[in-house]
Amino acid sequence: MRGAIPILRVGPNLLTTVHVELDDNIADAFQQDVLQAIERTGAKGLVIDISSLDEVDTYVARVLADTGRMAGLMGARTVLVGMRPEVAATLVRMGYAMEGVETALDVDDGIALLAVRRSVAGAKDTA
Amino acid sequence: MTLRVESSAEYPIVREADVIDVRRRVRKLAQERGFDTFATAALTTGASELARNAWVHGGGGEARVEEVADGLRRGVRLTFRDRGPGIADIERVLAGGFSTIRSLGLGLSGTRRLVDEFEIDSSPGRGTVVVVTKWTRF
Ligand SMILES: Nc1ncnc2c1ncn2[C@@H]1O[C@H](COP(=O)(O)OP(=O)(O)OP(=O)(O)O)[C@@H](O)[C@H]1O
Numbered sequence A: 001m002r003g004a005i006p007i008l009r010v011g012p013n014l015l016t017t018v019h020v021e022l023d024d025n026i027a028d029a030f031q032q033d034v035l036q037a038i039e040r041t042g043a044k045g046l047v048i049d050i051s052s053l054d055e056v057d058t059y060v061a062r063v064l065a066d067t068g069r070m071a072g073l074m075g076a077r078t079v080l081v082g083m084r085p086e087v088a089a090t091l092v093r094m095g096y097a098m099e100g101v102e103t104a105l106d107v108d109d110g111i112a113l114l115a116v117r118r119s120v121a122g123a124k125d126t127a
Numbered sequence B: 001m002t003l004r005v006e007s008s009a010e011y012p013i014v015r016e017a018d019v020i021d022v023r024r025r026v027r028k029l030a031q032e033r034g035f036d037t038f039a040t041a042a043l044t045t046g047a048s049e050l051a052r053n054a055w056v057h058g059g060g061g062e063a064r065v066e067e068v069a070d071g072l073r074r075g076v077r078l079t080f081r082d083r084g085p086g087i088a089d090i091e092r093v094l095a096g097g098f099s100t101i102r103s104l105g106l107g108l109s110g111t112r113r114l115v116d117e118f119e120i121d122s123s124p125g126r127g128t129v130v131v132v133t134k135w136t137r138f
């Protein structure tokens, strides 16, 4: 891992908490670390916890959405968790839709959502 | 009602780290000024958008951060100034969804929705000045 944001393996998923303010260098390192961790572990899910972010501007939102898309290309589904009430209200007021990213209240809900998605996908495979 | 400026400070925006620094200072001031958590997030996010625009599009500039009051209300006024290329079609940018960096183009239009007063002065070759004011409520 190269960057400041640690990535942990939790069962079939990766869990990462964005606890620092993102800038271009940190964002690049974070995305590369996530992708390499997916390759190394074969994780099928990625939970990004943003509960320690006081604000999410369009730059940070784009970094997070891009990370989810990159992980998706490698077969890992991303759930963004822990968004604070004031952050959600601010993004919506700005007209930001956060399209293409699934969200859940907290880490537990995010992991549960990934498990549901996996079992639905599994049922489709065997059907 | 006349606007009273109770404090004023200027910060340069020449590196990406300055964007984060300005945002932190605005957050601290909004909290000291009695903004609730929603209003604080709104103003701080707007500051972040405008500071980043000054850095990315304007090639750097400065931010002025002021505590203001108008007799009834207390608020914070932010002025972002750069001497970059300016904006040719302000209407189009303010409508939202226009970006020259293939981003979403929601920085300026979104910030306008987050604040109570929003003024922009920009034209090609003259740089850009954006002034926003927010009172203590979301
Ligand atoms: N200070 C500035 N100087 C010159 N051009 C600017 C400035 N601010 C904004 N612009 C122009 O207006 C466009 C829209 O700005 P806006 O902040 O809304 O979106 P963006 O910066 O492109 O993307 P994002 O949604 O990530 O902020 C920019 O792409 C740029 O062309």
Ligand SMILES: [Mg+2]
Pocket (backbone or CB within 6 Å): B049, B052, B053, B106, B107, B108
């Ligand atoms: Mg912008």
